Amino acid sequence: MFSCVGYAATAADASLRPFAFDRRDTGPDDVRIDILYCGVCHSDLHQARNEWHNTIYPCVPGHEIVGRVAETGTSVTRFKVGDMVGVGCMVDSCRECASCRDGLEQYCEVGFVGTYNGEDRQGRGVTFGGYSRAVVVDQSFVLRVPDTLDPAAASPLLCAGITTWSPLRHWKVGPGQRVGIVGLGGLGHMGVKFARALGAEVVLFTTSPGKVADGLRLGAHEVVLSKDADAMAKERGRFDFILDAVAADHDINAYLELLKRDGTMVQVGAPEQPLPVSVFSLLMKRRRFAGSLIGGIPETQEMLDFCGKHNITADIEMIRMDEIETAYTRMLRSDVKYRFVIDMATMPQTA
Template sequence: MTTVAAYAAPAPKAPLERTTIERRAVGEFDVLIDIEFAGICHSDIHQAQDGWRPGIFPMVPGHEIAGVVSEVGSGVTRFAVGDRVGVGCMVDSCRECDNCRAGLEQYCTKGGPTWTYNDTGKDGEPTYGGYAQKIVVDENFVVRVPEGLSLDVAAPLLCAGITTYSPLRHWNAGPGKKVAVVGLGGLGHMGVKIAHAMGAEVTVLSQSLRKKDDGLRLGADHYYATGDPDTFEELAGTFDIILNTVSAPLDFAAYLSLLRTDGTMVNVGLPEEPVQIVLQSLFGNRRSISSSGIGGIAETQEMLDFCAQHGLGAEIELISAAEINEAYERVQASDVRYRFVIDTATI
């Protein structure tokens, strides 16, 4: 066991505070990572505040982890000391079900994957995330950060990047396809960058035009305000894919009306409250509504390689650990462009 410094929420809705946690000894197939940067995801806030389900406390959030390998187990073949690596939302799965064998570990059918934090590992101990100095992870759930991506802008790709890349790839975003990204935040800004790099025609749908210049700079071809009712009339029947990145209920009937025949609205934001779908809004043009949850390990590596190839990193604001609670408040107020990243040397 190794004692490391970390930032944890001691109880639901409590401010995060500096503490220490125990990391397991490096096993045969484990990798010890010196964490250099950890992104702050809105889901960290949802879970630290018991927004989705009762949490395990004290809770060390963080599933956008980038760092350097400092030790490997005797059986490790994929990584060596000094490698630049990342860890995302999960650190294990059953590895035996059809989904795991297909590289869809995020959809493990035997109880789901083991999440990087706010979960219980196979050893019966709570998992603790990336707001810490070090982490020990099985090599099968570690990915390589390619040269050309600095670790600070790569960290958010381990959630925001794969969460948007996976559905865009699955629903074949590319040349000839019209993609709308709902919300220009931590997820949305990466959705715009990735869809543009895939060759799609990209439109941002945001509440106002406040971030229009940013949206166009990041790769959007068009930018519309959803607060203007004329937007829904003008864009009716336009899009092949709508990628909804917001974590709040929407007027789904209005957004579904923007789809072409056989178009799909994919939801990657997860509101805390239930939402209602009017089935009549799906009829007539064979529209679909779906969802997507991160990506498997192989696809996460593919995403990182794609981002390195196209020079895509997250737009970040680097902060010290002492600023985490303020950052949480600013995320909830939509006052970040577009991802806070913790310099873990300050923990």
């Protein structure tokens, strides 16, 4: 074991504060990573405040991790000291079920082990995440980050990036397709970038007139204000695929009506309350409404390699570790373009 420092929540109503804890030593298949940057995901806030009613305290959030390999185990063949690497939402799974064998560990039938607030499969307790100076992860759940990418701006790719990439790839989005992206936040802005890079005609839907220019800058061919009934009516039946990245309550039926026959709408935003679905919106045009959860390790590496080739990263705002509570407050107001990233050089040496 070695001593590590992170930032932790100790209760649902407690601010995150410096926290000293022990990390496991580097085992034969492990990679020890000195963390350089960690993105701030909305799920970090949910977990820190126990809004999903499953948080185990103390909780060290963070699952958009980028850093350098500091040590490798004796059986590690994929990485060497000095490599730039990443860790996303998972650090283990059963590795035996059909989903794991297919490289879709996020759908592990036993349940994947979260990078934080997860129960370690080897009986080593609860996992602590990337709001910390270092992490030790099995090499099978470590990703290679292309040297061509800004490592800070690459960190959100490990969650926001793969969450939008996975459905776009699974439903084979590409040239000749008209694709809608609903919402321009941490997820939506990556959806716009990826859909454009994959060759689709991209239309952004937003409720905010102030996001029109940004949507076009990020790669949308067109921006539609979804509160404009006439503008929405003109888009009916024109889309092959729609990716909905909105996590707030909203009318998904308005978007289902925009799909062509046999079109697909995929939900990646996770509203707190169930969303009513009009069955006739699906029946009349043989439309599909689906969901998608992050992505497996092979497709996450595929996504990172694609980003390296096309120079795609997240739009970020860098913060100090001691600014995390302010970042959470601003995130609740959607006051970030489009992802906060913590500079781990600002992490205190001791708790």
